[in-house]
Every structure is written in C-alpha cells, then in structure tokens.
Amino acid sequence: MVCAEERGAFFPDAESAARECGLEHSGPPPDEPGFCCVHGEVFPAPQRVCAGEGGAFSPDPESAEHECGLQHSGAPEDEPGFCCLHGEVFPAPHQVCAGEGGAFFPDPESASGECALFHEPPEHRVEPPPPTVPRPQRAAPEAPPHVAPPIGPLATVRVVNEWVKTGGPIGGLGYDVRYGGADTQLLYVTDNYSGVNRSVDGGTTWSASNQGIRARTGHSGDAIPVFSLTVDPNDPRIVWAGMKGVLGIYKSTDRGQTWFETTPAFLEGKEVVFRGFTVEPGNSRVVYAAAEIPTHDPGRGFDRVRGAIYRTEDGGGSWKTLWEGKNLARYVIVHPDDPGVLYASLGIFDREAKDSACKDVGAVKPGDRGFHAAHGSGGVLKSTDRGASWTALGPAQGLTDLYVGSLVMHPTNPKVLLAGAGNNACSVFHEGGKPRFTGGVFLTVDGGSRWSHTLADDIVTSVEFSPSSPRIAYAGSRRRIYASRDGGESWSVVAGHTYAWGPPGVIAGFPIDFLVDLRRPTTLFANNYGGGNVKSTDGGVTWSLASQGYTGALMHSLALHPKNPDIVYAGARSGLFRSLTGGRSWEGLSHPPAALAEAYSVAIKPDEPNVVLASQEHLGTLYRSTDGGLAWKAVAKLPVQPGTSKGEHGFKRIVFTHNPMHVYAGSATKSNKLDTYPTSHGIWKSENGGVTWKKLSDPKIADVAVNDLAVDPKDFRVAYAATAAHGIFKTRNGGTTWEALTTHRGSAAFPKDVRSIAVRPDRPSTVYAGTQRGGVYASTDGGTNWSFLASGMQPNDPIWSLVVDPAHPDVVWAGSHRTGVYRWDSIEQQWVHFNRGLRTRAVVDLAISGDGLVLYATTTGEGVFRLQLTPR
Incomplete structure (x- = not known):
C-alpha cells in the first residue's frame, strides 16, 4: 500500500526490486538525503521521493549534475515504449511514463509480464482504484500546425518544492459532525470531497483520516465522497461511514484511523447514497443504514429520488432490505428502551420525491388542493416490529411538510421528537408577492401520533437537543439559527436576523448537522452543506471557523496582490476569502x-x-x-x-x-x-x-x-x-x-468551447488558448493562425487555466480540471505534469506572482494549493 501511495513499483523480494530499479542492494537507505535528476533538472530530495518521481538519484550534487547531463543528452527520453502504472499497461514515451511515476518497458510483452508481477498485492493489502482519467499518451494534433510552437528556450525557473495544501478556505459539501463517544476532544466531520476528517483537540485542528477508503470520484478521480458517519454508542472504537454513488459502506474498529469496506453484496455496482447510520443501543451487531436511490429524473429544482433502509445483524457481514419507497431515508432512530420501535425520516432540502408533482404544479400553499401531491411521499415512518412493517406519519398527524431532513429524539424522553422540514423546490409558495415556506420545526410529545408546527415559514435543515440540558434545542436554516429554551415548543432567532448567519464575512451555507457539547449546552458545532464546519460557544449567537487543516471547498478564481504574493484573494461556492499569510489562514x-x-x-x-x-x-x-x-x-x-x-x-x-x-x-x-x-x-x-x-x-x-x-x-x-x-x-x-479569431482559413478545427486564454507579456503577439476538450493552442501572430501544442498532454484534457510567468515568460503553466497542472518543458517541447503534493487534480484556476516565484491553484474539492518556486 505504501509503495502504491508513493507511486512506486512493487516487487515480492528485494533482489527483484533492486534489479529493476537499477540500484545496488547495498545502496543508500531510501530516506538518505541526496540529489535527484528529473527531466534534466537537479534538486535536493531523498531517494524515496526521487524514485517516486521517476528520477535518477545521486548522493552528491556533482554526480547528479553529471548523470543528469548524460541522461538528458543521451538516453532517448521520447523513445516510444510501454508504461506500467497501477497495474495497467499503455503506450507512452519514456518521458511521459517517468513523469507519471510509472515503470517503462520497450515492448508490450515485457511491460505486461513485469506489471502483473509487481502489481499483484499481498492478501492484506488494500490498493486504491486506478484513476478514472485516460492514461497519458502523446496526443495527435487535431489540425496541422501552421506555425512553430511559440515557446522559447530553456526556462529560467526550476521547481524544488511540492504543492502545499493550504487547508482553506472553508467550504465543501459537509454532512455529519460527531463526537468520538464520551471523549469530546475526538471529533469527526465528513465532506463529500475531502472524506473523513478527524480532530483530537476538540475541533481546533483537523487532519484527513481516510486510510483504507478506496472510494474515489469527481472530475479528477481524487474526491473521497463520504456522506454520512456514525460512532457506535456502545463501543466508540467502531465508526461507520457511507459513500455516494456505487462506492458503498466502510467500517472502522480503531476510532476512524483505518477503514475496511462492508458494502452489502446485493448492492455492489448499484448507485446508492448512504445518508445515515444508526446502531442499536446495547447491541453493536445491529446497524441500520438509511439511503437514497438516485433515478436521475429531474424535478422542479433537483433530481427525483427513491429511498431504502437496510439492516445488518452481524456487524456488517450481511445486510437485508427493510424498506423501499419513493423518497430518500435520512435518519433512523431506535427507541432506547424498546429496540422494536423505530422512526425514520424521509426527504431532504435538495432532493425531490420520485412521485413529487411540484415540477408540474409548482409549490402549492398549505391547505390548497394538490399540496400533498406536489410534495409526494415523505414525512416520518414508524415501526413497532423492528422494521417488518411501517406506518406513515404525515398530514393526518399534523406533519404538513413531508421533507423531513432532520429528526432527533429527546435525550431522556423517547416520546418527544423534533423534526426539521422543508425543501428548496417544493416547500416554497408566494403570498403577497413574497416567498413563504411550508417547512420549519415540528414537535411531537406522544411518539408521533400528533405533531405541532412550532416554528413556521422556513426550510429547516437541522435540529438538535442539548444532551445535558434538553430544554435547550437548536434549529438551523440557510438564513437563520434558532434556539428554544422550552424543549422546542417556542423558538427565537439568535443569528441571521437581517443577513445570513455564520462567522464574520462567511455565509455558512445549509447547516446539515448540529453537534451540541455533551456538558455545555451553549457550545455547538454545525457542519454545513456548502460552508464547512463552524463553532459557537454562546448558544448560536456568534460563530467562528472550525475547519483548520481541512477543506472541501469548491473553488473558482484567484487574484494576487501585485507586490506581495502572500496576499491572495479566492472566490468559492462558500464565498469570497482573503489570506494575508500565503494561504496559512483565511478570512471571509x-x-x-x-x-x-x-x-x-x-x-x-x-x-x-x-x-x-x-x-x-x-x-x-x-x-x-x-x-x-x-x-x-x-x-x-x-x-x-x-x-x-x-x-x-x-x-x-x-x-x-x-x-x-x-x-x-x-x-x-x-x-x-x-x-x-x-x-x-x-x-x-x-x-x-x-x-x-x-x-x-x-x-x-x-x-x-x-x-x-x-x-x-x-x-x-x-x-x-x-x-x-x-x-x-x-x-x-x-x-x-x-x-x-477561430473561424479563419486553416483554423476550422479550433474547438468552440475555449476555457482559458493568456498573452505572453514580453511578446504580446503570442497567445495561448486552453479548451474544454482539445488541450492547448498557441499563436504567434495575435490569433490569426494557431498551432496545437499537444505533446505530453493527455488527449482531450480540459484546460481551465493558463498563466505565463511574468518574470520568465518562457515558462507556461496549464491547469487541467481532470489531470492537474502541466508545465511546458522547453527543451523537450512538450507538456510535463507537475502534481507532486497536489492531492486534488481538478484544477480550476492558476495565479502566479509578479516575480514568478509563487504559484497558486484553486481546485474543485480541496480549496487552494500553493507552490513555491526557486530561481535557477
């Protein structure tokens, strides 16, 4: 596993490894400092890092420079051959294979044989899946070039560092936030891009904890799509995590440090989003999983979906289906004294029921004809026989909004439940020219027989009782945070009176999950769908950022201060942010x-x-x-x-x-x-x-x-x-x-969807254009004629950003939304990937400092990365 993570070649014995790597078995230890030659450049690096980058290692700079000169002028780096990467063989030049960290072979037979040998893992080894993007190969030009590639001689800047994840700004598609049992210093948050993140200091700092989770998705195949997470109340060492798509269920038995898959066999290959888990009190072998079954049928504002509830009675060894219906299941609650009594909430704010009619009739005012047909199936289900049969609780019981995205039981009185309800498409109607909402908070004090609408006119996405003082409860929406001091019977606005709630300068998003401190009722966390994790210590009145060390932010643009590269602005789905520290901290x-x-x-x-x-x-x-x-x-x-x-x-x-x-x-x-x-x-x-x-x-x-x-x-x-x-x-x-410019004679094949464009600062007639499905084009005559710069770039790579180094204009950087960052190799006249340290390769925008020494990249799903460059 370590070898694969370092992009190395695995062998069953040391002799084979040493022979294939071309190293003496008695050579320097893998972490001994030395110097590495990659693509004709020498930089200090341990042997392990050098090998992982496909470079040639030497113990001293003189030997490295000598060997690098021989390698760069002698060995035919562009000689065609075959590359083994993650157990797959594909045709590629030696240069491209080395740049991807693969093992190069001159013929397909050798490549296939050796690849099969070192890719076969031991029984206990968990390998990440191969990337979902196409393998690198030299792309054929779409149109004959009309001019020579307009990039000059050897660049005057070389890279000696890796990309560094800044850990910000705050953002992402957050979902659950949980304590690690009674230990309030141990917390977990989930995010649909960065996966499971873990804190051991009460939420002050976080680090990724995804070892063993093989699930990957997203534009670049790097996102870790964890939706839900639950800590076993009987044994906090056991943690459950649910994925989206066809990626299943994972379980940890060491407090989330490592994971193994336990997906139901009958669901393998089927698209399921696991929305929540519940462990039966007193019996860790019994676990319920609430799920969404996507249909890809568009509704009024969101997809229409179905749902299911599953149960295992052997700790995840096998599962069975308890319920299937026409809306997703979000929460399952087990009665603490009678495990035969179950409650399940149906619906959420950004999915519509499969049988919803609000696409056709729009949002209908409560009480009007067609209101419930517009909503479709949903509400709350109740079972008294461990899920063998279910009773729907809805309008007849007073639960008049059927999208119950949050459901919580009173800590000491199991007959009392709070439901947060509303849907952004189907729970909106207009009255007096203004939007009104059918959702809010519903309260039952008799186990669901009757519900009272105690907070109206909002779309409430999360509710929670204080465990230590249950008369205090919280409710949250995109617009406001509410608090109750009488167990949910009445509510007051505590944040978002005139503007969106959240930390200063931050619009927090949809609070999808609350976590109230076990002993302090005024301390709570909110994990937000669109805004990351935040914390309040005064009962929700004020909030502070609580995501240091992780982000799932979906980024857009960048802008750098013209004289100080540590001052950077970044636009994201979660808002506009500024860093004064080169990305080490961010403010909204x-x-x-x-x-x-x-x-x-x-x-x-x-x-x-x-x-x-x-x-x-x-x-x-x-x-x-x-x-x-x-x-x-x-x-x-x-x-x-x-x-x-x-x-x-x-x-x-x-x-x-x-x-x-x-x-x-x-x-x-x-x-x-x-x-x-x-x-x-x-x-x-x-x-x-x-x-x-x-x-x-x-x-x-x-x-x-x-x-x-x-x-x-x-x-x-x-x-x-x-x-x-x-x-x-x-x-x-x-x-x-x-x-x-792209309809002139000789340029008819130029793609129409052009994503990025840049002008060379010292020669403004030189222009570069990146396309969605066609790589990079260049012109030396102000755009009249264009050549296709394809060499080294993966076919049809979507190039969303291009920057020319203003201090060294021979250096061009390209950001792909699928495969990461390229740099033009002006000696080899081809693009070379530079992704060391860039965990998420879905690059949206690039920005470079005026002196050419700092490069930033925004990504879809992991915020901002920074790369420090060093002059030659």
Whole structure:
C-alpha cells in the first residue's frame, strides 16, 4: 500500500526490486538525503521521493549534475515504449511514463509480464482504484500546425518544492459532525470531497483520516465522497461511514484511523447514497443504514429520488432490505428502551420525491388542493416490529411538510421528537408577492401520533437537543439559527436576523448537522452543506471557523496582490476569502451587502491594490471594494431570473488592463458543475476603474458566454475573450468592435468551447488558448493562425487555466480540471505534469506572482494549493 501511495513499483523480494530499479542492494537507505535528476533538472530530495518521481538519484550534487547531463543528452527520453502504472499497461514515451511515476518497458510483452508481477498485492493489502482519467499518451494534433510552437528556450525557473495544501478556505459539501463517544476532544466531520476528517483537540485542528477508503470520484478521480458517519454508542472504537454513488459502506474498529469496506453484496455496482447510520443501543451487531436511490429524473429544482433502509445483524457481514419507497431515508432512530420501535425520516432540502408533482404544479400553499401531491411521499415512518412493517406519519398527524431532513429524539424522553422540514423546490409558495415556506420545526410529545408546527415559514435543515440540558434545542436554516429554551415548543432567532448567519464575512451555507457539547449546552458545532464546519460557544449567537487543516471547498478564481504574493484573494461556492499569510489562514469577505455566497471572479486593481472587484455566480451582481474587501458597493447587475435553469448569470472573469482605469468583465450562465450554456450577457467594460459599467454593443459578442479574458500587457485597447460556444474574439479598439479569431482559413478545427486564454507579456503577439476538450493552442501572430501544442498532454484534457510567468515568460503553466497542472518543458517541447503534493487534480484556476516565484491553484474539492518556486 505504501509503495502504491508513493507511486512506486512493487516487487515480492528485494533482489527483484533492486534489479529493476537499477540500484545496488547495498545502496543508500531510501530516506538518505541526496540529489535527484528529473527531466534534466537537479534538486535536493531523498531517494524515496526521487524514485517516486521517476528520477535518477545521486548522493552528491556533482554526480547528479553529471548523470543528469548524460541522461538528458543521451538516453532517448521520447523513445516510444510501454508504461506500467497501477497495474495497467499503455503506450507512452519514456518521458511521459517517468513523469507519471510509472515503470517503462520497450515492448508490450515485457511491460505486461513485469506489471502483473509487481502489481499483484499481498492478501492484506488494500490498493486504491486506478484513476478514472485516460492514461497519458502523446496526443495527435487535431489540425496541422501552421506555425512553430511559440515557446522559447530553456526556462529560467526550476521547481524544488511540492504543492502545499493550504487547508482553506472553508467550504465543501459537509454532512455529519460527531463526537468520538464520551471523549469530546475526538471529533469527526465528513465532506463529500475531502472524506473523513478527524480532530483530537476538540475541533481546533483537523487532519484527513481516510486510510483504507478506496472510494474515489469527481472530475479528477481524487474526491473521497463520504456522506454520512456514525460512532457506535456502545463501543466508540467502531465508526461507520457511507459513500455516494456505487462506492458503498466502510467500517472502522480503531476510532476512524483505518477503514475496511462492508458494502452489502446485493448492492455492489448499484448507485446508492448512504445518508445515515444508526446502531442499536446495547447491541453493536445491529446497524441500520438509511439511503437514497438516485433515478436521475429531474424535478422542479433537483433530481427525483427513491429511498431504502437496510439492516445488518452481524456487524456488517450481511445486510437485508427493510424498506423501499419513493423518497430518500435520512435518519433512523431506535427507541432506547424498546429496540422494536423505530422512526425514520424521509426527504431532504435538495432532493425531490420520485412521485413529487411540484415540477408540474409548482409549490402549492398549505391547505390548497394538490399540496400533498406536489410534495409526494415523505414525512416520518414508524415501526413497532423492528422494521417488518411501517406506518406513515404525515398530514393526518399534523406533519404538513413531508421533507423531513432532520429528526432527533429527546435525550431522556423517547416520546418527544423534533423534526426539521422543508425543501428548496417544493416547500416554497408566494403570498403577497413574497416567498413563504411550508417547512420549519415540528414537535411531537406522544411518539408521533400528533405533531405541532412550532416554528413556521422556513426550510429547516437541522435540529438538535442539548444532551445535558434538553430544554435547550437548536434549529438551523440557510438564513437563520434558532434556539428554544422550552424543549422546542417556542423558538427565537439568535443569528441571521437581517443577513445570513455564520462567522464574520462567511455565509455558512445549509447547516446539515448540529453537534451540541455533551456538558455545555451553549457550545455547538454545525457542519454545513456548502460552508464547512463552524463553532459557537454562546448558544448560536456568534460563530467562528472550525475547519483548520481541512477543506472541501469548491473553488473558482484567484487574484494576487501585485507586490506581495502572500496576499491572495479566492472566490468559492462558500464565498469570497482573503489570506494575508500565503494561504496559512483565511478570512471571509462576504460582508453585507455583498451577497457573495457563490463568489465567481475576483480582480485587484494593479495600481491600487485595496480596490477589489468581485462577482456573484448566480445573481449577476458585480461589487467593488476600496478597502481590500471589508466593505462593498454594487456597481453592475446582469439581468437574471434566479431559480430558473437558464436565468442565473454571473461575471465569470474580470480583468484589468495595463491602464487600470479600463476593466473588462465577461458574463456566463452556469448549467451544471462542468459546463456553461452557450449564451449569456456578453462582455461589459468600465473606463473608470470599475466604478461604473456598460455593456459592449458589438452584436457579435452581445450574448456570448465568456469563460476567460486576457489583455495585451502593452496596449490596453487589445483584448481577447474565450467563449463557451463561439471560440475566441479579439478587439483592437478597446471593445468597440470584435472579430472572431477561430473561424479563419486553416483554423476550422479550433474547438468552440475555449476555457482559458493568456498573452505572453514580453511578446504580446503570442497567445495561448486552453479548451474544454482539445488541450492547448498557441499563436504567434495575435490569433490569426494557431498551432496545437499537444505533446505530453493527455488527449482531450480540459484546460481551465493558463498563466505565463511574468518574470520568465518562457515558462507556461496549464491547469487541467481532470489531470492537474502541466508545465511546458522547453527543451523537450512538450507538456510535463507537475502534481507532486497536489492531492486534488481538478484544477480550476492558476495565479502566479509578479516575480514568478509563487504559484497558486484553486481546485474543485480541496480549496487552494500553493507552490513555491526557486530561481535557477
């Protein structure tokens, strides 16, 4: 397992390993310091790290330089052959194979034989699955090149460090937060991208704890999709975790330090999202699993789903189905004194019941005809025979919102339960021109026979009693935090009175799970769907960040201070953030009135770094700050129709010209997590530093959706726009008129979905373009003709970001949303992956400092990474 994690080649004995690695068996220990040659560059590294990167190790720099020179000028690195990586053989040049950490062979027979030998693991070994992305191979150009590749001689910067995960900013698709039994210093949080994270200091710091979890998903195959987690109340060493997709159930018997899979055999290969686990009090062998069965049938605002409840009676050895229905199951609660009595909550705020009609009839006011048909199946189920039969508790009992995403039992009175209810698509209606909500909090004091709607007009996603003082209870929604001091009979708003709740500058998201301290009723954590983990010590009135060391943030853009690379701004689904410490700590900047819960683009005025522009992804607003992001003013607004499939627009890219009074902003419409619609509201421009804006009127770009913008660093009148469906446009007169660059003769094969564009600072006629399904193109004549820079890049790699080193313009970096970061090897004239330390390779944006010594990358699912570069 260690060998595989280090991307090494595994052998059953030392002699074979030494022979194949080309090392003397008596050579230096793996961690002995020395020097490594990779791709013609020498840097200090232990032997183990050097081997993991496919490099040549030497004990001293002189030998390394000598061997590196021989290797780089002698051995034909581009000689075709075959590569073994993770047990798979594929054709690849030696250079590409080494760059991926694989074992190179000259013929397929040798590769297959040796690969099978060293890939066969011992019985106890748990191997990660192979990446879901295509294997590296030299891509064939889509069109004949028209010019020589416009990248110059040997770069003047070399890399000596790895990517470093900053651990921020806060964000992600959080789900559960749990104590490790009676030990309140041990906590767990789950996140749909970063997996299981564990704290041993009461939530102050966190670290990933996913050893043995083989489940991987996401655009780059790096996300660890853990949804739910439960600690066994009988034995806190036992922890259960549920995945999404076809990735199953995992169990730990050492407090979450290692995991093994225990997925029901009859569910293998079936798509199931495990939403929650419950262990029977007093019997750890009996465990219930609540699940969602996706159908991929679109509803009014979310997919329609089915649900199921499963049970094991042998600690996970075998499972059986107890219930199947037309809405997902979120929680199962076992009566503490009578294990035959079960409750199950159905529904959640962002899925619709399979039989819901709200897509067709819209949201219907309670009491009106068709209301319950609009909701579909849901509510609460109750069983008195251990799940052999179930009774639906719903409108007849007073439970009038059927999307019960949270259900909790009173700590000492099992007849008392609180239900948090509401759905973002089906629980909304309009009254007096204003939105109203059918959800809220429901209370039963007789085991579900009757329910009272004690908190109305909200979509409540989490409820919880205080274990030590159960008259204190909490409820939370995207908008507000509520507290009750009478066991849930009445409620008051404690946070979010006039604006969204959360830590200062942070819009926390949907509180999907609360955890109240076992002894202090005013201390609680909230794990948020879209906002990470936060903590309150005053009963929910104020909140602080509680995610140091981990993040699952879904990122967008980056902007660096022009003179201080430690000052970095980052836009994410969880808001706009700033770091003053090079990413070691982050602060939220979503202060009122900036509704930056989905921060799209951010840009810094180069001559006045305290002037910052930022946009919101769905609501179309562009904001301007003059104090570094502490206060904001709305300066532009796109026409939007929130809640409609094609009506949510935002300024996806903002860019200052070298005359900083002139600024461009390009709009886009988000259709899903990967693609944009082909049309939006075109390109806008400011001529006073972003104070006022106007839409550019050239009909050729009036309704284009813009993915990226780039400007000529010497002539502010020249700019380029990369669009989602119409290729590249260029203006030569400050945006008055635009011309299409990718429809000229000889460039007909140029992809239409262009994701990124960059201009070489010292030679502005050199332009680079990254495409969604076609790699990188380059032009040396200002975009008239293009060549395809395919060598070394995986076929159809989606290049979402391109940056040219401003201090060393021969250096070009490319960010792929599937395979990580590439750097152009100017000697070999090909792209070379540089992913050391980049655990999540779904790169969204890159930004480089003015001196070329610091590179940042934003990712889908693990926040921001930083790479320190060193001059040659």
